[in-house]
Amino acid sequence: MSGSCTYCGRDFSAANPRTVEHLVPMARGGSRCDPENRGESCAECNAAKGTMTDEEFRAQLRNEAFFDHARPAIKPAMTDPVERTIAEALDRAGIEWVGDTDPRAKRLDFFLPIENVHIEVKRFHTDRTAEQMERSENIIVVVGLAAARAFARMITKRDDG
Ligand SMILES: [Zn+2]
Numbered sequence: 001m002s003g004s005c006t007y008c009g010r011d012f013s014a015a016n017p018r019t020v021e022h023l024v025p026m027a028r029g030g031s032r033c034d035p036e037n038r039g040e041s042c043a044e045c046n047a048a049k050g051t052m053t054d055e056e057f058r059a060q061l062r063n064e065a066f067f068d069h070a071r072p073a074i075k076p077a078m079t080d081p082v083e084r085t086i087a088e089a090l091d092r093a094g095i096e097w098v099g100d101t102d103p104r105a106k107r108l109d110f111f112l113p114i115e116n117v118h119i120e121v122k123r124f125h126t127d128r129t130a131e132q133m134e135r136s137e138n139i140i141v142v143v144g145l146a147a148a149r150a151f152a153r154m155i156t157k158r159d160d161g
């Protein structure tokens with residue numbers, strides 16, 4: 001199999017096969033047969049796109065963390081450098097986490113199920129922060145790349161004995 005996914009850029013493979021997808025989904029009035037309405041994407045992206053149009057899905061990919069193909073429902077591949085800094089630190093420390101594609105995260109960036117703590121990471125302060133803080137009792141908020149890097153350095157491996 002040759003070629004790569006129009007959305008995530010990964011090469012098609014047996015594990016992540018090419019699918020024909022409809023730029024405007026049939027559920028949204030798109031044509032099944034019109035070649036102009038056909039694109040090629042990997043199975044994961046096609047499933048994630050669902051009934052979104054090509055335009056809507058690309059907008060989502062630009063704005064939101066994208067699914068990691070290995071664990072699509074749990075770990076998003078962090079495209080935001082601040083989020084990625086935290087994700088890598090948590091992984092290095094062996095701290096279990098899920099991203100905002102998991103409902104337990106309550107649409108905050110990270111949820112640590114063992115600690116029952118959310119982490120919300122922002123590059124800049126935004127007016128949404130106050131509303132987001134109402135979603136959980138326990139939230140660590142990190143604002144700014146320097147703060148994220150400092151926080152990442154403070155995350156160290158637990159001593160489990
Ligand atoms: Zn893809």
